[in-house]
Amino acid sequence: MTLRAHFPYQFDGRGRTREDDHAAWIRGLIEQVLFTAPGERVMRPDFGSGLRELVFAPNSPELAATTQVLVQGALQQWLGDLIEIEAVEVDAVEARLSVTVQYRIRSSDSRQREAFVQGGVA
Numbered sequence: 001m002t003l004r005a006h007f008p009y010q011f012d013g014r015g016r017t018r019e020d021d022h023a024a025w026i027r028g029l030i031e032q033v034l035f036t037a038p039g040e041r042v043m044r045p046d047f048g049s050g051l052r053e054l055v056f057a058p059n060s061p062e063l064a065a066t067t068q069v070l071v072q073g074a075l076q077q078w079l080g081d082l083i084e085i086e087a088v089e090v091d092a093v094e095a096r097l098s099v100t101v102q103y104r105i106r107s108s109d110s111r112q113r114e115a116f117v118q119g120g121v122a
Contacts, residue, residue: 026082026105027114033078034071034099034116049074052118054097064090071099082106 036048054067067090075085087102102113 022108023105023110023112026079027112029079029082030075030101030103030114031116033074035118047078051097051099060092064092067092067097067099071101075101075103086111 033047034049034051037052038048038050039045041047049071051067051071054063054070068088071090072085072088075083075088083103083105085101085103087100089100089102091098091100097118098115099117100113100115102111104111
C-alpha cells in the first residue's frame with residue numbers, strides 16, 4: 001500500500017504529515033479537480049472543472065448533462081494517468097449539486113464509487 005500526504009495538508013498525533021492510503025489520496029485529488037475553479041491556481045490557470053459556478057446556474061436537465069461532460073473531461077485531463085473514469089452521474093436539485101464518480105484506479109485495478117456534493121443541504 002502506498003501512503004500519500006493527506007489533503008488538505010494536516011498533521012497527525014505525532015506532529016508529522018498525515019498520510020492517506022492510495023485510494024483516499026486519489027479521492028482527494030478528484031475533489032481538488034472538481035472544486036477548483038479555472039483561474040484559481042496561478043501557475044495552472046486551466047486546472048479545475050468550474051463545478052462550483054454551476055451551483056448558481058438555473059437548474060435543468062441541460063445543466064446536469066453539461067456538468068456530466070465537464071466533470072468527465074476535467075477528470076480525464078488531470079487524472080487520466082491515475083484513474084479511468086467509468087461513469088459520472090449528476091443530480092441537481094434546487095441549489096444542491098451532487099456528482100457521483102465511478103472510476104478504476106489504474107495502479108491497483110480497484111473500482112471506486114464516490115459522491116461529491118456542493119451547495120444546498122446534503
